[in-house]
Amino acid sequence: MSVPQPPAQPADRSSSSATDVTPVLALKELVARLHREQNKIQDLLSSLGFALRSFNNLNQFLELIPMMATRVTDADGGALFLFKPNGQVRLERLYCQDSRQRKNIRQALEAATRFVTASLTTAQIVSTPAAALDDQASRQLGPEIQLFGTSIIVKHTERGRLYVFSGDPDYSWTETRQKLVRLVADQTAVAIENDELTVELRKKERLDRELEIGAEIQLRLLPRQCPTIPGVSLAARCQPANRVGGDYYDFIPVNHPQNLASSKGEPASQWGIVIGDVMGKGVPAGLIMTMTRGMLRTEALNEHSPARILQHLNRVMYADLENSHRFVTLFYSEYEPQMRKLTYSNAAHNPPLMWQAATKSVKRLDTLGMLIGLDAQSHYEDAQVQLEPGDTIIYYTDGFTDAANQSGDRFDEENLIHDFNWACRHCPGPQAILDYLFAQVQKFIGSANQNKDDMTLVVMQVNK
Template sequence: MSSKPPRQHHSPSARGASSPAQTTNLRQLFESLTGEQRRNQDLLASLSFAQRSFTNLTRFLELVPVVASRLLMTDGALLVPFQADGRIWREQIHLVSEQMPKQQELLRRLGSLDAGHLAGFGSDDTQILSLDRLVQRFIPKAGLFATSIVARGRSRGRLYVFDRSGPLVWSEVHRRHAQMVADLTGVAIENDQLLQEARRHERVDRQLSIGAEIQAQLLPDHCPVIEGVDLAARCRPAFQVGGDYYDFIPTRPELMGRRRERGRWALVMGDVMGKGVPAGLLMTMLRGMLRAEVLSGLPPDRILHDLNQLAQEDLAQSHRFVTLFYSDFDPRTRRLRYANAAHNPPLLWRSERRSITRLDAAGLLIGLQPEADYGLGEVRLESGDVLLYYTDGVTEAPGITGDRFDEERLISALERACRSGRSAQDILDALFDRLDRFVGVDRQLEDDASMVVLKVPEAVNLPSVALVDRRPLA
């Protein structure tokens, strides 16, 4: 493929003193060259202005072949852009030509080219050569010049300029002008794709923010008042939307006021395997199922059994499982019944013995198999006891050195906090402070981390008062 030569200008022979006619010719030649140079600069400037000003990429791409043909003084120009994956961008093919035969047929063939519908077409040299040959076949006697449109090392399209009068003879200036048009086009296409990507990210961010708001509303925004215990809870998601779940559910929601505070409450801690939006959606689904199950009044082991059967199909399709520790607490007797679906066993600080034990019961993950049995445990909480529910995002959190926070460090931190006789909120704050110091203040957690602290306040021992006999003396 060659190029049309610029208009040839021959300097007059200087065989002696210049005549007035020769001087006039030189002046006209200089003015012509200066005018042509100014015209070319104006054309390139107009394309640069359009690139900066047009918010509609289609309008800019329509302008490209017009400017290319006028700048290079050819009969026509053809722009064949590629999409981000390398396929021919059929909707953005633009052709400008003065009375070119079969113009519409060429556009139709380019749009229906089978190979052009495949990803990676634009980066395949063999396919680009076949594209060039196709264009050449429709203008067989024309001079044709083609150059690639490249941005950030990726092929963004192909620009053709042609002249039906015959072969083109290009000067270096012509080549540079053609390449400048191609480069400006590549930048425009790249900028538009970056803009579209940024807008997609903004939409996703908005959706995530909405999801995070909904999830935050589903998690309790404050701990309920339950007679005889002090509660504190916090969830710190690794992403905007997480898979951790904790809840406080009255088993008899119709009760109000003091009767509700004295009624039985379900205390739940769970974790959907995975992170982000999918885990958050499954957590939301399970929350609805569990809250419905709580109304049945069944013991914890039966609650988990029924929940496992209800969630089986949805979890199987998502290829995810759920760990869940379910317990119910009766304030009148201080008895806590519990069942565990392979969740981290809560830690129980026994104030009288000054030691920590685990609350655990046998049970499989929710969603692992349809028929699963769950063990039932029971414990009576005493004055000063502290119960810590948590997710594995706490114990699996990596520190600066690469070590995990692990259960041993959590037990040590809980023991120190409990020995100080703090409130449930103070204990929770102390545990998160210890976790933050271990992970690093400026580092993001890799997984959602949630903790719930339940404390039975210490009994208030009133001082004994000596009885005075106030009967009158005889």
């Protein structure tokens, strides 16, 4: 009789089950840890980007850099070095999580900085400052500190180094960590460049404001309107190429000591009419123009002929103009309304053009004379012309004759004479002549183009 056997017991699966679950849990933990690290890195970099957009102070932003680089790489600390234009290497910011090590770390890095700066000053470094700093920082920190550094590049120039360090012997500089440090360094470079652009923009805004003030002052120095001179009509316009120009014109009431009529509110006995041009443009030319105006107005009251006035002006201004390497062309004339006589002298300026109503022809008013400021011993000549009713004179600067079109052709004196001749025959007065001549020059150079030089024109016509 067979004995019945007990039913077979199921195999014990507890050990194999535990073996299967452990890798799964470990994998899940690894994925979760990587996810947390990824979120932490994204949050830190997002904070850095927000700071880059929000901070107006570069120093505040730089304060974050070593800390951010440390946290995204799980290192012990970070250091930011900047290279100054004078060759100095400076430890700009330091971050160290262990406050007990911070002092030693700072001393080591500052020692490296002093060595590199001194070596640069004495030209002992053969390699680049960055390579020398890498070497010295590693030496000073010692072999127990693992160091990684990357460059801060601004406009293709290395402007500093960002270091991250760790004392953990198991710490390794993985490719990911290196990329993160470089990313933080790139953000630092953007911040430095933005700050420099902001500084330049502020300088430009300040310069623009100064130019506006200079242009306003210069505009006030030029005659606001043409004076009333018995027997003649006047029109004038100065059109600077820049906000501040070197062209100058003026109407000066000349009353010699024996005739002080204008001081009593009566019309001047005669008038100085002047036009000038400082070589160059912009603020320097404007300053010289202002100086010329003041000195000429003083000289014009000394009861001298136009030639003597230019001679005195040249001697007074010679030293200042010689040092500035700039010169002034000037045409000075004095008109006597009762005699209808114009006395003049030229210091190498474009000779004014005179249209004679009787002959319907144009002549140049010119005398020999050098530029103001070129030679202290220059001599100038006087000349006179008798004006008749209908006679018209234009004083102009070389911005008219030198105006060029897109092909490079200049307007030149021949075209100006032609248009001036036509205007005197057809335009009803000085203002119409002035407007016509400006329009002809603009038409010549093209409506879309702007003249590169200042243009000034004064029109004087003897009443019929």
